[in-house]
Amino acid sequence: MDESKIEDIDETIALVCRQTNYSKEIAESKLKEFNYDSMKVIREYLGVDVKPKNNEKVIDKSQINQEMYKQFRSKLEIKSSNQFANT
Secondary structure, X not given: OOHHHHHHHHHHHHHHHXXXXXXXXXXXXXXXXXXXXXXXXXXXXXXXXXXXXXXXXXXXHHHHHHHHHHHHHHHHHHHHHHXXXXX
8 A cells, every 4th residue: 555545544533533522443334334434433422324225315405495485475475364354
């Protein structure tokens, strides 16, 4: 293995150890598990779901906003139609 690659791996292990309570051995095994992606290891340590579940849909944030405004508009229309019907 190339000397610079070994240094990069050691730096990545040190980074994971600083950001988590993992020992050097655990950090190295977790890095191997996540293809040396330190962010995935740290997210997994913090409890953030790294691997998306097969049965969960990924929801687009713009769709959530659109749905919220759609509901706001429909409620406002109902209120305004009720107000005009009462007068």
